[in-house]
Amino acid sequence: MDIVNVFLNTPVGTDNLYVIDVIYFVIIIIATFILAAFISKKIKKGLSGWMPVNDREMTSKIVYFSIVAIGILVALPHLHVELSGLLIAGGFLSIIIGLAGQTVIANFFSGLILFFEQPIKIGDNIGVGDTLGTVEDIRILSTIIKTYDGIYTRIPNQTLFTSNITNYVAHVARRFEYSVGIRYSDDADRAIEVIWEVINKHPFALKNPSPSIYVDELGDNAVVLIVRIWAPSSEWWDVRTELLWKIKIALEENGIQIPFPQRTLWFPEGTGHEESADSIN
Amino acid sequence: MYGTYRYPCAIEEESVSVEVTEENGLFIYRRICGDDTRELVISPRDGELIINPVEPVNLPKNITRFLEIEFDKIVMSPESEDTYYLTFPVEIGVFLKSGKSVSLLDVFSQAASKYSLYGSPKEGVVVRWHKSVVHRKMPEIDNLREGVMSLKIVNPEKEIVELSIGIFDSYGMKIFYNDWYVTMSAEIKVLPKDEAETKFFNAPIVAGTDKTIELYYGREIPVVGKFYKMNWGYQ
Numbered sequence: 001m002d003i004v005n006v007f008l009n010t011p012v013g014t015d016n017l018y019v020i021d022v023i024y025f026v027i028i029i030i031a032t033f034i035l036a037a038f039i040s041k042k043i044k045k046g047l048s049g050w051m052p053v054n055d056r057e058m059t060s061k062i063v064y065f066s067i068v069a070i071g072i073l074v075a076l077p078h079l080h081v082e083l084s085g086l087l088i089a090g091g092f093l094s095i096i097i098g099l100a101g102q103t104v105i106a107n108f109f110s111g112l113i114l115f116f117e118q119p120i121k122i123g124d125n126i127g128v129g130d131t132l133g134t135v136e137d138i139r140i141l142s143t144i145i146k147t148y149d150g151i152y153t154r155i156p157n158q159t160l161f162t163s164n165i166t167n168y169v170a171h172v173a174r175r176f177e178y179s180v181g182i183r184y185s186d187d188a189d190r191a192i193e194v195i196w197e198v199i200n201k202h203p204f205a206l207k208n209p210s211p212s213i214y215v216d217e218l219g220d221n222a223v224v225l226i227v228r229i230w231a232p233s234s235e236w237w238d239v240r241t242e243l244l245w246k247i248k249i250a251l252e253e254n255g256i257q258i259p260f261p262q263r264t265l266w267f268p269e270g271t272g273h274e275e276s277a278d279s280i281n
Numbered sequence: 282m283y284g285t286y287r288y289p290c291a292i293e294e295e296s297v298s299v300e301v302t303e304e305n306g307l308f309i310y311r312r313i314c315g316d317d318t319r320e321l322v323i324s325p326r327d328g329e330l331i332i333n334p335v336e337p338v339n340l341p342k343n344i345t346r347f348l349e350i351e352f353d354k355i356v357m358s359p360e361s362e363d364t365y366y367l368t369f370p371v372e373i374g375v376f377l378k379s380g381k382s383v384s385l386l387d388v389f390s391q392a393a394s395k396y397s398l399y400g401s402p403k404e405g406v407v408v409r410w411h412k413s414v415v416h417r418k419m420p421e422i423d424n425l426r427e428g429v430m431s432l433k434i435v436n437p438e439k440e441i442v443e444l445s446i447g448i449f450d451s452y453g454m455k456i457f458y459n460d461w462y463v464t465m466s467a468e469i470k471v472l473p474k475d476e477a478e479t480k481f482f483n484a485p486i487v488a489g490t491d492k493t494i495e496l497y498y499g500r501e502i503p504v505v506g507k508f509y510k511m512n513w514g515y516q
Contacts, residue, residue, distance in 0.1 A: 170403075171402040171403045172398065172402060172403075172404075172405060172406060172407050173398045173402040173405070173407060174402065200395075201393075203340075203341055203393075203394035203395055203396055204341075204344075204396055206396055206397050206398050206407075207395055207396070207397035207410045208397045208398055208399075208410075209398060209402075230398065230402075232344055232345075232396060232407045234344055235344065
């Protein structure tokens, strides 16, 4: 017992710091991390189904880091660190850290701004520069994106913050369009009617805002119809890929054809070119 | 079709058939609804199938909790209330009951699904859309395709209002059914600034109907009740 007491009261360094103080510090820090992990996990689980994934993740992270910060503040006095002194030291430290880790700090604050501004959420389909994919995680310093071909991409928050972000699902509905060319000999009104029927049968081609179909251009090779459809953002890609082929099939079933580019050559009679044209055929 | 069945069993009505057969020691669940089919192996030997209507926001897949019923325009006089009957699409849920546990096995429907946007693309909501004729009395319906909603419209304002849509939150829908009817009872209360509130009543409109198993439980505050506020207007 005496040996234990002697060990625990062995001075460490200076300023009346003993082994027992270091042990207290370590125990509090370890307990803090365990408690923070436990509580944040419970919060994440408890909020499941009540809150969107993104908000849930962020709430649990905030709780986690808050508990860790409190734990550190509680533990530090055991190392005889004066918290009031920390404020002064913090000033100097921040200058040093600021100089040494500008990028880290920039990423951190960019992350904070992104958190409050919320241009993206976990699960959103976004585009940042050349990177297109789904947001997997938003971390303190970086954001993880899984590209559509399954590649893990880490984008520093500072890059994200200063880039143009395109969020394809920020709005609940989005519009897409097709250009459909039909022959000059086809009835455009009938074609519009047929396309309308196809769109109306698709559950996720929204009733409102209403689709719009109109003759947009009298092109070189076809009468060009524009078809504009609104779909729920979560479903738009499936709707877009499904409908185009269905429209093509429906038009053909109604005798309306999508023409290939073609050119008709006319030769004036008596120039001798008729023969050469015949010989080509 | 609606009810509780011990399996093996076979239920057939119109173009819908549901059966559970025992094949090589396995219980096979098969459902055919038009061109849509589903087949599953189910494990419990002493289970039961419960077939009843469910909230109509599940097909082809669940992307919203809101049902929009568009109806012929109703003009309400100031400080008045009236009750009309509308129809709503029916989706049929098949539940597997084993002991005290009940789990959703399948959802199908003969009603065509169509979705719409209520409000703006930025802040609105995607809704399951249904068009209904307005009836003064309860209409005859095919209870495998459509249900009847008793809709009480309350206009406490001092102005004439015109209503043509109602948005209903599936968290709070109370559906009742028997062999002839699938019903719900709801209310639209007009608010100032072209807004309205909708809510459901937990009471059957036809005697002798059973309450369905709810897929979406409303987090109802007993005193206040569960409302959906139609911020984007009612026409």
